[in-house]
Amino acid sequence: MAIPLPDGLATPVLVVDPDVLDNNISRMAETSRSQGFALRPHAKSHKCGQIADRQLRFGARGLSVATISEAEAFARVGVDDLFIAYPVWLDADKAQRLRRLADDVALRVGVESVEGAQRLGNAVHGSARPVEVLVEVDSGSHRTGVQPHAAGEVGKAAADAGLDVVGVFTFPGHGYGHDAQARERAARDEERTLGEAAQALRDLGLDIRVVSGGSTPTVGQWQPGAVNELRPGVYVFNDATQLAIGTCGVEDLALVAAATVISVPAPDRFVLDVGSKVFGSDRSSWVTGHGYLPQFPQGSITGLWEHHAVVRLPEGVRGPSLGSVVAVVPNHICTPVNLADELLVVRDGEVIDRWQVTARGANT
Amino acid sequence: MAIPLPDGLATPVLVVDPDVLDNNISRMAETSRSQGFALRPHAKSHKCGQIADRQLRFGARGLSVATISEAEAFARVGVDDLFIAYPVWLDADKAQRLRRLADDVALRVGVESVEGAQRLGNAVHGSARPVEVLVEVDSGSHRTGVQPHAAGEVGKAAADAGLDVVGVFTFPGHGYGHDAQARERAARDEERTLGEAAQALRDLGLDIRVVSGGSTPTVGQWQPGAVNELRPGVYVFNDATQLAIGTCGVEDLALVAAATVISVPAPDRFVLDVGSKVFGSDRSSWVTGHGYLPQFPQGSITGLWEHHAVVRLPEGVRGPSLGSVVAVVPNHICTPVNLADELLVVRDGEVIDRWQVTARGANT
Numbered sequence: 001m002a003i004p005l006p007d008g009l010a011t012p013v014l015v016v017d018p019d020v021l022d023n024n025i026s027r028m029a030e031t032s033r034s035q036g037f038a039l040r041p042h043a044k045s046h047k048c049g050q051i052a053d054r055q056l057r058f059g060a061r062g063l064s065v066a067t068i069s070e071a072e073a074f075a076r077v078g079v080d081d082l083f084i085a086y087p088v089w090l091d092a093d094k095a096q097r098l099r100r101l102a103d104d105v106a107l108r109v110g111v112e113s114v115e116g117a118q119r120l121g122n123a124v125h126g127s128a129r130p131v132e133v134l135v136e137v138d139s140g141s142h143r144t145g146v147q148p149h150a151a152g153e154v155g156k157a158a159a160d161a162g163l164d165v166v167g168v169f170t171f172p173g174h175g176y177g178h179d180a181q182a183r184e185r186a187a188r189d190e191e192r193t194l195g196e197a198a199q200a201l202r203d204l205g206l207d208i209r210v211v212s213g214g215s216t217p218t219v220g221q222w223q224p225g226a227v228n229e230l231r232p233g234v235y236v237f238n239d240a241t242q243l244a245i246g247t248c249g250v251e252d253l254a255l256v257a258a259a260t261v262i263s264v265p266a267p268d269r270f271v272l273d274v275g276s277k278v279f280g281s282d283r284s285s286w287v288t289g290h291g292y293l294p295q296f297p298q299g300s301i302t303g304l305w306e307h308h309a310v311v312r313l314p315e316g317v318r319g320p321s322l323g324s325v326v327a328v329v330p331n332h333i334c335t336p337v338n339l340a341d342e343l344l345v346v347r348d349g350e351v352i353d354r355w356q357v358t359a360r361g362a363n364t
Numbered sequence: 365m366a367i368p369l370p371d372g373l374a375t376p377v378l379v380v381d382p383d384v385l386d387n388n389i390s391r392m393a394e395t396s397r398s399q400g401f402a403l404r405p406h407a408k409s410h411k412c413g414q415i416a417d418r419q420l421r422f423g424a425r426g427l428s429v430a431t432i433s434e435a436e437a438f439a440r441v442g443v444d445d446l447f448i449a450y451p452v453w454l455d456a457d458k459a460q461r462l463r464r465l466a467d468d469v470a471l472r473v474g475v476e477s478v479e480g481a482q483r484l485g486n487a488v489h490g491s492a493r494p495v496e497v498l499v500e501v502d503s504g505s506h507r508t509g510v511q512p513h514a515a516g517e518v519g520k521a522a523a524d525a526g527l528d529v530v531g532v533f534t535f536p537g538h539g540y541g542h543d544a545q546a547r548e549r550a551a552r553d554e555e556r557t558l559g560e561a562a563q564a565l566r567d568l569g570l571d572i573r574v575v576s577g578g579s580t581p582t583v584g585q586w587q588p589g590a591v592n593e594l595r596p597g598v599y600v601f602n603d604a605t606q607l608a609i610g611t612c613g614v615e616d617l618a619l620v621a622a623a624t625v626i627s628v629p630a631p632d633r634f635v636l637d638v639g640s641k642v643f644g645s646d647r648s649s650w651v652t653g654h655g656y657l658p659q660f661p662q663g664s665i666t667g668l669w670e671h672h673a674v675v676r677l678p679e680g681v682r683g684p685s686l687g688s689v690v691a692v693v694p695n696h697i698c699t700p701v702n703l704a705d706e707l708l709v710v711r712d713g714e715v716i717d718r719w720q721v722t723a724r725g726a727n728t
Contacts, residue, residue, distance in 0.1 A: 010457050010728050044670060066671045086671065089626045089637070089687055093374050112627060115686055143672050144627040144635050173669070262453045263476060263508040271508050273453070277702050278727055281646050305537070306408060306698055307430045307450065307727070308507050322479055323453055334670055338641050339702070341725055361705055363642055363671070364374050 001253050001294060004349040005325050011260040012278045014336055015327070016343045016355070020254035021236060022054065028235050029058040031220060040064050040083055040212070042233030045334045047359035048343060049077035051236060062106065064231045068097050069362035075105050077358055083108035085169060085212075085231060087116055087136055087144050094364075095123035102127035108210075110169060112136040112146050114157040121161020133163045134210060135201065139193040140186065141173030148196035155201040167210025168197045169231070175217040180246070187221030190214070195226060217247050239333040240292040241284055250294060255343070256327035257291075257336060259309065261320050270319045272301075272309040274328055280335030292329040295320075301328070365617050365658055368713040369689050375624040376638045378700055379691070380707045380719070384618035385600060386418065392599050393422040395584060404428050404447055404576070406597030409698045411723035412707060413441035415600060426470065428595045432461050433726035439469050441722055447472035449533060449576075449595060451480055451500055451508050458728075459487035466491035472574075474533060476500040476510050478521040485525020497527045498574060499565065503557040504550065505537030512560035519565040531574025532561045533595070539582040544610070551585030554578070559590060581611050603697040604656040605648055614658060619707070620691035621655075621700060623673065625684050634683045636665075636673040638692055644699030656693040659684075665692070 002017035009015075032039035041055050042064040052063055052074055062081030065071045071082045082101070087110050090098060101107055102124045111117040111133055124131040135154050138145035146154055155165045170193060175186030190213040198208045212229035213222070219232050234241075237255040238248040257279050259272035281304055283290060289300035290309060298317055303310035309328065313319050320326055330336045337343070338360055345353035366381035373379075396403035405419050406428040416427055416438055426445030429435045435446045446465070451474050454462060465471050466488045475481040475497055488495040499518050502509035510518055519529045534557060539550030554577040562572045576593035577586070583596050598605075601619040602612040621643050623636035645668055647654060653664035654673060662681055667674035673692065677683050684690055694700045701707070702724055709717035 008455060008457070010455070012727050087626050089624050091372060091374070091624075091687075093372070113686055116626075138629065142629070143667060143669060143674060144629070146629075260453050260455075262451050262480075265502065265506070265508070265510075276644065276646065276699060277725075280640065281644065281699075282640065303507060305507060306702075310507060322477055323455075335640060335645075339725065339727075361641075361703065363376050363703075 001250070002256055002346045003294060003327055005258050005327060006346060006349050006351050009258050009325055011258050011325060012274045013258050014340045014343050015256050015258050015346050017254050018345050018347060020252060021051070024236055024238065024252060024254055025054050025058050028219070028232060029060065032230055033059060035224070037227070038229040040229055040231050041236070042085065042231050043074060043359070044070065045233035045337065046236050047337050047357050047362070048355050049074070049358045050355045052077070052079055067362055067364060068094055068101070069364045070359045071101055072097065073359035073362050075101060081106040084110060086110050087112040089116060090119040090123050095119065098123050099127060102129060102131050108132040108134060110134055110136045111154055111158055112144055114154060117154055117158035117163065118161050121158065121163050125162055130164050132166045133158045134167045134169045134212060135165065135197060137168050137170045137193050137197040139170040139172050140189040141171055143171065143173060145170060148193045149200060151197035152200040152204055155206055156204055159204070159206060165201060165206045167208055167212060168194050168201065169212035170194055172213060172215060172218050175215065183217045184221050187218045190218060191223060191226035216242060217245060234333055237333045240329045240331045241287055243292055243329070244287045253294070253329050255333060256294070256329055259326050259328055261322055261324045261326060264319065264322050267319070268313050268315060270311050272311065272326060272328065273307060274309050275305050275307045277306045278336060278339060279328070279330035280332060280339065282332035282335055287331055291331055294327055294329065365614070366620055366710045367658060367691055369622050369691060370710060370713050370715050373622050373689055375622050375689060376642045377622050378704045378707050379620050379622050379710050381618050382709050382711060384616060385415070388600055388602065388616060388618055389418050389422050392583070392596060393424065396594055397423060399588070401591070402593040404593055404595050405600070406449065406595050407434065407438060407723070409597035409701065410600050411701050411721050411726070412719050413438070413722045414719045416441070416443055431726055431728060432458055432465070433728045434723045435465055436461065437723035437726050439465060445470040448474060450474050451476040453480060454483040454487050459483065462487050463491060466493060466495050472496040472498060474498055474500045475518055475522055476508055478518060481518055481522035481527065482525050485522065485527050489526060494528050496530045497522045498531045498533045498576060499529065499561060501532050501534045501557050501561040503534040503536050504553040505535055507535065507537060509534060512557045513564060515561035516564040516568055519570055520568055523568070523570060529565060529570045531572055531576060532558050532565065533576035534558055536577060536579060536582045539579065547581045548585050551582045554582060555587060555590035580606060581609060598697055601697045604693045604695045605651055607656055607693070608651045617658070617693050619697060620658070620693055623690050623692055625686055625688045625690060628683065628686050631683070632677050632679060634675050636675065636690060636692065637671060638673050639669050639671045641670045642700060642703060643692070643694035644696060644703065646696035646699055651695055655695055658691055658693065
């Protein structure tokens with residue numbers, strides 16, 4: 001877990017353990033392979049060319065991304081098979097950018113409305129490579145996505161617009177519960193809604209070959225055959241939320257924020273130079289505090305500001321001294337990565353590399 | 365409020381109304397002047413050279429910042445009077461950087477421990493300009509800062525280390541309550557603790573001339589003479605939290621995130637292409653939802669992901685159509701500014717300028 005941390009780190013800084021990272025990547029690749037799933041990891045969780053490269057070398061088919069600018073960033077570093085797993089709305093500028101991408105890489109795009117599909121069709125008409133389309137289905141998180149019975153209407157509009165409708169996808173956000181039952185229920189919802197939507201599209205004569213699901217929590221929960229593609233993101237690093245819901249162990253944590261103790265106001269309390277501008281302020285109701293402290297597992301970050309994290313310790317637990325460097329595992333890894341310009345790669349207490357966060361801030 | 369928004373915006377993007385901004389800046393300057401306070405606004409809330417310049421032109425004495433790298437960023441764009449309102453812990457690298465700053469600009473630094481003061485003294489010994497020191501006092505937010513009676517020990521260490529101890533400062537974070545009483549109580553706490561700490565330092569024979577308090581909520585709550593410097597930050601833009609606690613009106617909101625409607629899953633619900641990677645996920649218990657929608661004041665962002673904001677409307681309220689551009693006022697303005705590379709400046713529905721976020725990501 002990138003511990004021990006190197007001496008003399010300029011904190012705050014994000015630190016990656018490349019061996020844990022590779023273990024996480026290879027294990028997910030092996031799970032997918034052995035269970036017959038195509039793996040298309042979500043790159044929003046790392047935004048980093050070197051990590052994308054590792055995922056692809058270990059057998060990922062391509063990457064998922066959330067925005068056109070994330071796709072552009074990964075295309076620039078050589079990734080040539082990208083799924084924008086988002087119902088992009090194309091104005092004139094985005095239509096042009098998407099068309100350039102479609103000329104350069106194998107591109108898949110999400111749709112969930114008739115008008116969105118028509119705009120996409122217009123944008124990529126005659127592109128060098130045909131753009132593949134997946135219809136987004138709401139499997140229970142009530143974010144974007146059509147109800148399964150409405151998939152046919154959107155799929156027909158996409159086909160009529162000249163697009164190659166190849167599949168369906170969903171985000172099982174309601175699988176982020178605090179118990180295994182929540183994950184299992186979400187997986188059942190995914191199977192059922194994706195299955196119904198795929199059938200509605202097949203009834204139109206479309207060749208539906210991609211049934212894409214899964215975030216990190218629901219991977220491994222599916223019945224054989226119901227889903228054939230995975231899009232987990234967080235698993236590369238894991239985080240304090242995954243630890244709390246039990247989808248990873250401490251040994252699977254591949255990224256920490258290194259922080260300096262700037263204040264020890266009381267024996268049961270110390271303050272670190274990290275905060276919401278370093279790792280965000282995401283906190284699910286089932287997570288205690290604003291991060292996990294591997295060196296002080298009984299400690300809890302009870303107060304968080306932009307550059308201050310106040311840690312409370314139980315009575316009798318000895319805290320670190322002023323000036324010490326302490327590791328914090330963030331609650332939700334997708335946020336800190338997007339706040340940093342680079343990741344330090346550390347093995348055995350030495351910085352061995354620095355990786356640029358290629359797609360930081362790529363929101364459009 | 366930067367509304368109407370220009371056509372053809374590439375969303376998501378942060379949009380500033382320069383006239384509301386100037387009103388906010390000039391009003392705070394006038395309040396300070398008329399009540400006899402020095403104004404040293406906190407630049408963490410905008411991180412932008414052009415806005416710093418406006419604050420200084422309207423009469424701010426200098427800027428407050430949270431980190432050495434924020435100070436470096438503002439020094440690069442010509443700000444020559446900076447207070448690092450944070451108990452910086454100097455390792456070898458930070459000591460060097462701080463020394464360079466001390467040679468270049470009028471610098472003040474916060475201290476709250478004996479060892480921190482000694483390290484600071486060593487770092488800036490013999491610098492071209494003497495570094496001024498303010499002792500941080502805990503006025504009730506229980507973050508960093510000494511108890512008032514302990515200020516003497518830290519001040520003595522700083523003076524012994526050759527530093528010019530000029531004052532005391534505090535952050536009244538507990539003033540962010542949902543009622544005016546909380547703000548008033550916090551202001552009383554500031555006066556009392558800063559007064560006690562200043563006296564403890566004066567008892568040592570130190571010439572204490574700066575008594576610095578205040579975030580946006582407690583400005584205007586003080587008795588004459590108790591505090592002589594203000595460090596508000598958020599007031600330049602205001603945000604949905606300030607609106608909720610009543611320290612600003614809708615007409616004082618100077619920054620919105622422009623977002624596109626990417627989905628209309630039901631008549632009472634629409635989804636925007638903004639989320640925690642655009643404006644963070646800060647949410648105080650007294651704020652409803654994840655932002656304020658000026659065009660849909662009865663709407664509430666009930667679901668927030670990295671690139672999705674789900675808005676719920678009361679029954680009978682007509683929502684926007686797919687592809688519309690909608691403004692969102694973020695809950696806490698310091699976060700979105702740190703996620704963006706630039707701010708669009710909009711007047712009467714036209715983009716008239718683009719300002720770089722000079723100190724984005726300046727965390728070290």
